[in-house]
Amino acid sequence: MRYSYFESPIVMTTVRLVAPFSLTYGIFVTLHGAESPGGGFQGGVVVAATVIMIAFAFGARPAVEWVDERVVVGVFAGGVLAFGAVALGTVPLGGAILQVDVLPIKTKYGIEVIEVFIGAIVAGVVTSLFFLLTEGGDQE
Amino acid sequence: MTLALELALVVFVVATAVATALLRDIVASIAVFAAFSLGISVIWVILQAPDVALTEAAVGAGVMSVLLLVTVAKTGRLSDEGALLSVNPRALTAVGLLLLVLLSTVPALPDVGGPDAPALQKTVDGEATPYGYYVEEAYEETGVKNSVTAVLVYYRGFDTFGEATVVFSAVVGVLVALGGSRRWGEE
Numbered sequence: 001m002r003y004s005y006f007e008s009p010i011v012m013t014t015v016r017l018v019a020p021f022s023l024t025y026g027i028f029v030t031l032h033g034a035e036s037p038g039g040g041f042q043g044g045v046v047v048a049a050t051v052i053m054i055a056f057a058f059g060a061r062p063a064v065e066w067v068d069e070r071v072v073v074g075v076f077a078g079g080v081l082a083f084g085a086v087a088l089g090t091v092p093l094g095g096a097i098l099q100v101d102v103l104p105i106k107t108k109y110g111i112e113v114i115e116v117f118i119g120a121i122v123a124g125v126v127t128s129l130f131f132l133l134t135e136g137g138d139q140e
Numbered sequence: 141m142t143l144a145l146e147l148a149l150v151v152f153v154v155a156t157a158v159a160t161a162l163l164r165d166i167v168a169s170i171a172v173f174a175a176f177s178l179g180i181s182v183i184w185v186i187l188q189a190p191d192v193a194l195t196e197a198a199v200g201a202g203v204m205s206v207l208l209l210v211t212v213a214k215t216g217r218l219s220d221e222g223a224l225l226s227v228n229p230r231a232l233t234a235v236g237l238l239l240l241v242l243l244s245t246v247p248a249l250p251d252v253g254g255p256d257a258p259a260l261q262k263t264v265d266g267e268a269t270p271y272g273y274y275v276e277e278a279y280e281e282t283g284v285k286n287s288v289t290a291v292l293v294y295y296r297g298f299d300t301f302g303e304a305t306v307v308f309s310a311v312v313g314v315l316v317a318l319g320g321s322r323r324w325g326e327e
Contacts, residue, residue, distance in 0.1 A: 029194065034284040037190035039292065045198040052206050069323040073315070080308045087301055098297035101282075108283035111293045114300075118293075121304050125311040126203055132318045133210045 005059040015057035023050045030119035034108050040118025047119070048126035060134040067131065076124025083117040086110075146186060153179040162224045170208045177201040187252060191288045 029036075030043025055063035087098045095102035100110035156176035163169040177200030184193035250257040262272030278290040292300050 033289045034286055036286060037288075038194050039191070039286070039289045042191065042194040042198060045195065045203060049198050049202040052203060056206060064324050076308060076311065080304055083301055083304055087297070098301065100294055100297065106283060107281070107294070111282060111284055111289065114293050114297070115289065118300065118304060121307060125307050128311050129207060129314060130203075130210065131324045132314055133207060133214070135324045 005061070007059070008057075011057045015053050019050055019054055022046060022053070026050060026119075026123075030115060031112065033115045034112055040115035040120075041122050043115075044119035044122030044124075045126060047123040048130075051123075051127050052130045055130065055134070060131070064131050064135045067127070069128075069131070072124050072127050072131070074124075076121045076128065079117045079120035079124065083114060083121070086114060086117070142186070146183075149179055149183050149186070153183065162227070164223060164225050166212055167209065170205055170212065173208075174201045174205040177204070191286075 026043045026046030026049075028043070029038035029046060030040055033039025033043070051063070051067070086100075086103075090099045090102050091097060093102045093104075100114070101107040103110045105113075153176060156172050156179060159172045160169050160176060163172060177196055181193045181196035181201065184190070184196055253260065259271060261269055262275065263269065268276070274287050274291055274295070278287040278294075279285060282290045282294045284290040284294070
């Protein structure tokens, strides 16, 4: 049974209204993990949920053509590489692995930079899971 | 007021959990499961765990339901003969007895957030507990007001890096299994 799409004006209008706010909220939560609840993981999931919500309302087919697989894979792979780079980058500066406070910026900003990488990883991974399940692979 | 809200939420969560297990139609089951996650996330808010509540609402109620629905749409659903699954009486008895045993331990637990709760002791025998240390020192050492974030990224950054690579490895596995020879979005 193929994934079938049913066009619903109610769902489409609701998603069109909600999506900008939830996307903004996801980015806000990612960037403000140091001051308020949340962080990279929660923010990344909310961003990915927004993408999935749009794909759910307007059909996975157009969404999948709009979001290039290479970009999404690049986002989460880049997130892991950047996290790893920060993790090892503290060693030549005289700290232990991931000892953020030896970085030349305030510790708080070091933590927030890592939160952004975590957000990129989670958003990319969850978006990938959705698109792989709906449209991925060799379908007959 | 809070007690009434908590009781209503517990009833709601238990009812949706039972309905998730019993409903025969798997799409209805997924919808009820999303409601369950939403109820649990409100409970997290009441228990003052907003970080967990955010995750539960976004992952449990949002992303998970969609992934389950997509999977059902791809694999098919049970034919609808009756609304509920039949329950094995012996299994029900065993689960009920286990539930009674577990519930009998609840009165012995300290109040959530109460002064006697072991998780909230700042020192034990004069030594700082992890909780006490993070609450006292996290802001001084990192400048981060949300101590959950401080623990996750600063004090336990290596674990978080491990989690990130686990998630990464998992999706690479899915990519290999479901990705096939063409990219998504390609005809």
